[in-house]
Amino acid sequence: MTGLLFTKYIPEDDGKSPFKKLLDLFLDLLNYTNGDAAEALSWLTQLDNQYQLTDEDYGIGDFIEDLKAQGYIKENDLDGTIKISPKTEQVIRKRSLDEVFGKLKKSKQGNHNTFKSGQGDEPNSETRQYEFGDAPETIDYTGSLRNAFVNRGIESFSMHQDDLEIYEADFKSQTSTVMMIDISHSMILYGEDRITPAKKVAMAMSELITTRYPKDTLDIVVFGNDAWQIEMKDLPYLEVGPYHTNTVAGLELSMELLRRRKNPNKQIFMITDGKPTCLKVGRRYYKNAFGIDHRILNKTLNLGSQLKRLKIPVITFMIANDPYLQAFVRQFTEVNQGKAFYSTLDGLGNFVFEDYERNKRKTMR
Numbered sequence: 001m002t003g004l005l006f007t008k009y010i011p012e013d014d015g016k017s018p019f020k021k022l023l024d025l026f027l028d029l030l031n032y033t034n035g036d037a038a039e040a041l042s043w044l045t046q047l048d049n050q051y052q053l054t055d056e057d058y059g060i061g062d063f064i065e066d067l068k069a070q071g072y073i074k075e076n077d078l079d080g081t082i083k084i085s086p087k088t089e090q091v092i093r094k095r096s097l098d099e100v101f102g103k104l105k106k107s108k109q110g111n112h113n114t115f116k117s118g119q120g121d122e123p124n125s126e127t128r129q130y131e132f133g134d135a136p137e138t139i140d141y142t143g144s145l146r147n148a149f150v151n152r153g154i155e156s157f158s159m160h161q162d163d164l165e166i167y168e169a170d171f172k173s174q175t176s177t178v179m180m181i182d183i184s185h186s187m188i189l190y191g192e193d194r195i196t197p198a199k200k201v202a203m204a205m206s207e208l209i210t211t212r213y214p215k216d217t218l219d220i221v222v223f224g225n226d227a228w229q230i231e232m233k234d235l236p237y238l239e240v241g242p243y244h245t246n247t248v249a250g251l252e253l254s255m256e257l258l259r260r261r262k263n264p265n266k267q268i269f270m271i272t273d274g275k276p277t278c279l280k281v282g283r284r285y286y287k288n289a290f291g292i293d294h295r296i297l298n299k300t301l302n303l304g305s306q307l308k309r310l311k312i313p314v315i316t317f318m319i320a321n322d323p324y325l326q327a328f329v330r331q332f333t334e335v336n337q338g339k340a341f342y343s344t345l346d347g348l349g350n351f352v353f354e355d356y357e358r359n360k361r362k363t364m365r
Contacts, residue, residue: 018058019066025053026067027092031196035236037073037082081225082234092236093207100204130164138166153232176261177209178254182272183238183246186289195240197319197343198271199318205269206232219257223250225278225285229257244278244287246295251303251314258312268307268338271317274325276300292328304336313338 016024022044029040045060047053056061067073072088075081127140147163181202187194202220209218210232220230224243227250250270258266276296279286288296307314314336318329326342333340 008093018054018156019063022053022060022063023072026063026211027088027095030088030236031091032193033240035084035089035332037084041082065105079117080312086233088312089233089236090207093144093203093232096200096203097207103237126168127165128168130161130166131272134166140165140167173265174215174217175213175265175267176219176258176263177266177337178219178252178257178268179205180227180254180268180270181220181279182224182245182247182250182270183240184224184243184247184273184277185240186273186277187240192320194273195238198273199235199238201317201319202238202272213319217261217263219254219256221250221253223247223253225249226280227253231341244289245272245274245276246280247272247276247300248279248303251300251307255303255307255310255312266310266312267313268314269317270314271319271325272329273318273320274322275328291362297328301332301335304332304338308336308338315339316341318342 025047026044029043030037033039033043041060041064044053044063048060053062054212068075071085072091073082074085076083127143130139130144143165144159144163147165148157148159151160151163152158179202181198183195186200206218206220209216218232220232220235221227222230222238223246224241225246227246229346230238247270251268258268277287277289277293279296279299283312286295291339304314314333315338316329316333318326318340320326321342329340329342
């Protein structure tokens with residue numbers, strides 16, 4: 001006789017394997033060690049000794065071997081040094097995307113809405129009467145049949161051009177983005193680790209742009225005393241330097257990169273913790289970290305205004321909750337008429353949004 005055999009259910013904590021549990025912790029530690037795999041594994045071993053993360057059946061040594069086998073880390077055959085792989089770099093970016101912006105799914109290419117509708121790329125819920133030249137695949141067959149029944153009845157049913165309805169479609173556009181990341185000394189000042197949240201936001205944005213909008217372009221700029229361009233793969237390894245904050249240099253380099261892009265839709269994402277404190281005048285650096293320096297401020301605001309005239313909005317991610325530091329961001333955002341997101345160090349997802357753009361998205365029918 002066939003039947004069902006019931007056994008006692010014994011839950012396995014959260015259902016994750018020992019490897020998966022340790023992997024989650026290892027990936028988090030990489031954010032704090034600037035991508036240094038050896039240091040992250042050293043920290044993990046110390047945590048294991050203190051909190052008994054492993055047991056006799058699965059230890060840190062087993063975890064390291066699994067990391068190698070599954071392609072998360074690579075070991076140099078000559079000197080034995082360990083580095084994370086491109087696979088791990090991508091996993092870190094995806095985790096940052098989930099943490100900062102929630103569970104976003106990949107959508108179709110070039111999916112930036114504009115205020116125009118017509119023969120675009122993506123159908124919407126609005127319909128209109130068919131016009132000569134409309135694509136056949138945009139026809140709303142249900143609505144068209146309903147019109148034919150209403151106009152001529154079921155006994156003399158026939159379909160005419162006047163009966164046809166089509167779905168409206170939104171035009172989609174491509175966007176060129178430059179992401180600016182502040183790596184000045186203030187990003188770790190006063191015992192606050194601001195560079196780790198900054199990297200998480202940067203990795204989240206880069207993963208969002210490259211996966212959800214794969215037709216877009218993305219350039220990444222870091223700025224301290226000077227500004228220079230880096231690759232997306234370099235983000236996990238970013239470190240703060242003994243730098244002041246030369247926001248002007250970052251904006252100027254961003255403008256130059258966007259000038260080379262022929263796309264008319266351009267924007268700058270700036271991740272910072274507050275006010276600029278440095279300018280490069282000729283070959284020397286003009287620095288003042290003691291309050292707001294009007295010479296530095298005016299040059300920065302002038303660039304913000306210039307970017308506005310070029311129709312390049314600056315979207316600022318502010319990762320300090322000091323009202324004094326936020327004052328510059330509000331002033332710059334108002335001049336540029338861009339956007340600002342404010343976040344505490346503990347809750348990157350809880351942004352306070354300020355929108356200075358006057359022209360909201362409008363649907364034209």
